Amino acid sequence: xxxxDLLMNGLVTAADPMLLLYALIGVTLGTAVxxxxxxxxxxxxxxxxxxxFRMDPAGSLIMxxxxxxxxxxxGSTTSILLNTPGESASIxxxxxxxxxxxxGRGGPALATAAIGSFIAGLIATLLLAFFAPFIVKxxxxxxxxxxxxxxxxxxxxxxxxxxxxTLRGLTSLFLxxxxxxxxIDQLTGQTRLAFxxxxxxxxxxxxxxxxxxxxLGEALAVAGTRNKAEEKVEAVKGSVxxxxxxxxxxWKPWLRGTLIGFPIGAMPAGGAEIGTFLSxxxxxxxxxxxxxxGHGAIEGVAGPEAANNASAAGTLVPLLTLGLPTxxxxxxxxxxxxxxxLQPGPLLFATNPGLVWSLIASLLIANFMLLVLNLxxxxxxxxxLTIPKxxxxxxxxxxxxxxxxxxxxxxxxxxxxxxxxILGYVMRLxxxxxxxxxxxxxxxxxxxxxxxxxxxxxxxxxTVLFHSYLSIGLLTAAALALIVPVILRxxxxxxxxxxxxxxxx
Amino acid sequence: xxxxxxxxxxxxxMALPASAYTIIAPANPxxxxxxxxxxxxxVLQEEGISPGTQVQNVPGAGGTIGLxxxxxxxxxxxxxxxxxxxxxxxxxxxxxxxxxxxxxxPIARLTxxxxxxxxxxxxxxxxxxxxxxxxxxxxxxxxxxGGSAGGTDHIAVGLIxxxxxxxxxxxxxxxxxxxxxxxxxxxxxxxxxxxxxxxEFEAQVQAGTLRLLAxxxxxxxxxxxxxxxxxxxxxxxxxxxxxxxxGPNLSPEQKAKVTADVEKMVKSANWQEQLKTKGWMDTYLAxxxxxxxxxxxxxxxxxxxxxxxxxx
Numbered sequence: 001x002x003x004x005d006l007l008m009n010g011l012v013t014a015a016d017p018m019l020l021l022y023a024l025i026g027v028t029l030g031t032a033v034x035x036x037x038x039x040x041x042x043x044x045x046x047x048x049x050x051x052x053f054r055m056d057p058a059g060s061l062i063m064x065x066x067x068x069x070x071x072x073x074x075g076s077t078t079s080i081l082l083n084t085p086g087e088s089a090s091i092x093x094x095x096x097x098x099x100x101x102x103x104g105r106g107g108p109a110l111a112t113a114a115i116g117s118f119i120a121g122l123i124a125t126l127l128l129a130f131f132a133p134f135i136v137k138x139x140x141x142x143x144x145x146x147x148x149x150x151x152x153x154x155x156x157x158x159x160x161x162x163x164x165x166t167l168r169g170l171t172s173l174f175l176x177x178x179x180x181x182x183x184i185d186q187l188t189g190q191t192r193l194a195f196x197x198x199x200x201x202x203x204x205x206x207x208x209x210x211x212x213x214x215x216l217g218e219a220l221a222v223a224g225t226r227n228k229a230e231e232k233v234e235a236v237k238g239s240v241x242x243x244x245x246x247x248x249x250x251w252k253p254w255l256r257g258t259l260i261g262f263p264i265g266a267m268p269a270g271g272a273e274i275g276t277f278l279s280x281x282x283x284x285x286x287x288x289x290x291x292x293x294g295h296g297a298i299e300g301v302a303g304p305e306a307a308n309n310a311s312a313a314g315t316l317v318p319l320l321t322l323g324l325p326t327x328x329x330x331x332x333x334x335x336x337x338x339x340x341x342l343q344p345g346p347l348l349f350a351t352n353p354g355l356v357w358s359l360i361a362s363l364l365i366a367n368f369m370l371l372v373l374n375l376x377x378x379x380x381x382x383x384x385l386t387i388p389k390x391x392x393x394x395x396x397x398x399x400x401x402x403x404x405x406x407x408x409x410x411x412x413x414x415x416x417x418x419x420x421x422i423l424g425y426v427m428r429l430x431x432x433x434x435x436x437x438x439x440x441x442x443x444x445x446x447x448x449x450x451x452x453x454x455x456x457x458x459x460x461x462x463t464v465l466f467h468s469y470l471s472i473g474l475l476t477a478a479a480l481a482l483i484v485p486v487i488l489r490x491x492x493x494x495x496x497x498x499x500x501x502x503x504x505x
Numbered sequence: 506x507x508x509x510x511x512x513x514x515x516x517x518x519m520a521l522p523a524s525a526y527t528i529i530a531p532a533n534p535x536x537x538x539x540x541x542x543x544x545x546x547x548v549l550q551e552e553g554i555s556p557g558t559q560v561q562n563v564p565g566a567g568g569t570i571g572l573x574x575x576x577x578x579x580x581x582x583x584x585x586x587x588x589x590x591x592x593x594x595x596x597x598x599x600x601x602x603x604x605x606x607x608x609x610x611p612i613a614r615l616t617x618x619x620x621x622x623x624x625x626x627x628x629x630x631x632x633x634x635x636x637x638x639x640x641x642x643x644x645x646x647x648x649x650x651g652g653s654a655g656g657t658d659h660i661a662v663g664l665i666x667x668x669x670x671x672x673x674x675x676x677x678x679x680x681x682x683x684x685x686x687x688x689x690x691x692x693x694x695x696x697x698x699x700x701x702x703x704x705e706f707e708a709q710v711q712a713g714t715l716r717l718l719a720x721x722x723x724x725x726x727x728x729x730x731x732x733x734x735x736x737x738x739x740x741x742x743x744x745x746x747x748x749x750x751x752g753p754n755l756s757p758e759q760k761a762k763v764t765a766d767v768e769k770m771v772k773s774a775n776w777q778e779q780l781k782t783k784g785w786m787d788t789y790l791a792x793x794x795x796x797x798x799x800x801x802x803x804x805x806x807x808x809x810x811x812x813x814x815x816x817x
Contacts, residue, residue, distance in 0.1 A: 456679055
């Protein structure tokens with residue numbers, strides 16, 4: 001039986017009313033926890049594991065997959081409307097999405113995120129179904145030198161998207177890199193810059209920094225400028241739905257985001273946020289409206305949102321084919337498999353094809369349900385913005401604080417949230433972009449660990465970084481992205497470039 | 506979900522005499538400690554030992570963050586438990602943690618897993634002897650992929666080097682976060698050998714993508730086709746155990762009560778069944794014997810970590 005027949009069989013199995021109900025429960029729960037900062041899909045699945053022990057394996061795994069996809073969907077809603085990214089994968093969405101929302105285009109922003117997530121989820125799930133064994137082989141070829149090259153590419157392209165002042169962008173980035181050095185060094189187990197604080201041992205939580213910078217910093221900034229003339233927030237300007245132009249500007253970013261996100265999700269050390277960074281900078285480069293970036297460009301929402309959902313499907317590739325959990329949620333799903341005596345790994349497709357294919361089929365169904373669940377809610381969500389500003393921002397502060405405490409119940413964490421919130425306010429005041437500091441905190445430690453692993457394995461031989469075509473290709477692309485703008489500038493085309501760069505905040 | 510929480514609350518309220526334990530899993534959801542805590546929760550609830558049992562995750566730094574918080578908040582309380590294990594013993598030493606297992610009341614060892622040494626199927630290395638030869642010839646040329654620095658895997662490599670007469674400071678150990686990432690590096694032929702709990706590798710060994718060279722158990726494990734390290738000429742025996750502890754300053758009566766509850770849980774058929782589905786070994790040990798074992802393990806670990814150079 002070919003893969004197609006197996007998938008059809010799976011669809012028939014998954015269309016069982018009970019399984020559909022599990023999928024519905026999963027996506028509803030998933031969307032809810034995605035909306036709440038602090039409670040991630042991983043914790044939700046962990047809480048449900050003991051409950052599902054008595055259920056049949058297919059049903060509970062389908063529910064877990066629904067939660068996983070739903071979480072990726074829900075994360076975008078708070079990013080766009082409240083500038084409060086609930087998940088690290090939706091940080092980039094806040095950049096353009098919240099600007100759109102403030103211009104009364106929250107509806108189209110949510111719609112492009114939802115439809116983009118659906119399309120990305122659909123394509124990525126099909127890729128997972130038909131090419132998983134092939135993709136996983138390629139993904140395993142990614143060793144530390146290749147990861148390091150990928151990080152370099154991400155650094156260079158994302159830095160280029162940092163707004164009009166390179167100096168300010170880099171200052172912010174290096175602040176993030178410095179924060180990334182805090183905590184236990186993974187390779188030696190020694191602590192760095194923790195100053196004896198137990199809470200700093202594991203480094204600074206990305207979501208704490210992101211929520212502080214985006215939500216708290218913003219609330220303080222709004223409070224600080226209350227008496228001055230301020231931009232008027234209109235909840236809805238024009239249609240709640242996407243216009244013809246919105247569609248025309250969204251479909252390519254959706255596809256590109258999918259193609260960027262899926263393979264990165266499939267890599268054992270990829271991570272959804274890296275795909276969103278790369279997608280954002282790709283869209284900014286390719287857009288016909290680069291001047292809109294930083295002021296609410298729809299491409300900047302469509303691409304990264306597609307990328308993060310595609311990478312969610314990508315994560316299932318190593319999980320199903322190798323038994324490799326590459327994210328916290330995948331790790332719990334693995335525990336779920338084991339609970340039912342199933343060993344995910346190279347033999348799962350062979351020993352349990354029925355279950356695997358009904359899981360894949362139910363992912364398709366869950367994806368469709370999410371679209372049906374989310375699109376009608378958009379009209380309701382955007383009404384959040386009609387709440388008077390003082391109330392809205394007080395609500396955001398409460399929400400952000402509760403989320404942080406929920407994720408990490410300690411007063412020190414709360415202190416960090418406030419401290420970074422004030423830092424975010426000061427940075428806004430002096431025109432420093434805030435995205436690079438978060439990017440630095442995410443990418444810095446990854447780049448460092450991969451470089452050091454590569455050098456450790458090669459016993460200090462730097463040429464290991466250029467040993468594979470993959471890493472040479474990635475490093476060349478990074479070098480080009482760095483050098484070409486300099487040459488263009490030298491040849492007197494600087495004006496075009498500064499126009500391209502736009503400003504972010 | 507809501508109904509479940511409600512049911513849990515109701516059940517908890519109805520059974521007031523039995524105390525409701527709060528179990529701290531000092532790790533992220535999904536890891537071994539988290540799974541241990543949640544399995545305990547299931548059994549304690551279903552067996553009616555403590556129907557209102559809750560699990561709370563306080564992740565970070567090999568469990569030392571959770572341990573420090575736990576010790577500070579639960580002095581003299583007999584309704585709070587923390588899950589921990591061998592990895593914590595090493596992490597306390599490498600992190601210079603101000604709080605150690607001496608600051609809580611260890612109750613019992615619950616489960617254990619043995620370490621396995623593997624190479625990719627494509628590797629020219631066929632058995633443990635050849636790997637040891639290679640290690641003796643040039644320690645740096647053998648790169649080992651395993652879990653966090655100073656953890657069980659790292660300690661095992663240090664012990665293997667010592668037993669083979671190789672300077673433990675020369676080992677080339679590459680720490681990965683969690684078994685998954687290390688497994689990817691081994692399968693991708695990025696490193697010479699891999700070391701982790703046997704369970705992490707079992708599926709790959711069965712599929713023939715990894716070659717199992719040896720296991721760290723005292724005797725051969727049933728159904729596993731590999732010699733022990735001792736048989737292979739490396740005098741090392743190591744168990745990655747998991748334990749449960751209660752808060753500091755417990756009265757003897759309180760300690761006896763918690764120990765009795767844990768023993769009731771371990772002896773239940775439900776617990777045994779859960780261990781079987783999860784592939785964990787029952788290595789239950791409590792009382793003075795456990796305290797002695799813990800002391801011996803802590804001393805041995807301190808020596809190895811000093812030898813490797815992670816602890817001064």
